[in-house]
Amino acid sequence: MVVLGDLLPLAVGVAISPIPIVVAILMILSKNASAATAGFATGWTGGILLATVVFAVLAAAIGLSADAAPGAGAAWARIVLGLLLLAVALVQWRRRADTAPPGWMxxxxxxxxxxxxxxGAALAAVNPKNLLLCVSAGVAVGASGSAMGVQIVAVVVFTVLAAASVLGVVAGYAVAADRLRGVLDRSRAWLEANNHVVMAMMLLVMGAVVLGKGIGGL
Incomplete structure (x- = not known):
């Protein structure tokens, strides 16, 4: 399934986003841990799924295709998305000295x-960094020209992989709460301190991948 090869790096990019992982850890350590973490994981997964499906449908509806004739449309869409990802990577790198967590946390x-x-839904489908990755995934699926069943499988696989980090933190803590509390607290501190650097490196790689695929499709 060729389209999955395009989706895997994008899914990894969403999965290693530091802020959602930090939020999941903070909720685990909060006074309303059980209900809050379940709600956050649900919103995070649903937001990824919704954004990816919406842009896959839009890509198919406006005629983006990997076929020979209209393939330039899909290629230019990927080029634009790749450049946007690189621009956001530059912004994140310039903010690398700012280690203070957002006030809303x-x-x-x-x-x-x-x-x-x-x-959870907002961090997945509204946050510009993750939204660009979901848009890129949606365009890849919608422009693949694959059968509907194949596209559905691709979206499900992408969603599961993209949500895996948050789901893993929540599930792991539910199984071994006492043993993981110290590890999660140290992980939270490291991710907060290195949030912008991690995001910059991840977006740089993802932007280069998407841009390269776009250029290669012209």
């Missing part, structure tokens, strides 16, 4: 399950 401790769902 202070309210994570008191989030209800419903608000956690909305936060």
């Amino acid at each position: 202070r309210s994570v401790d008191s989030l209800t399950a419903g608000k956690a769902v909305l936060l």
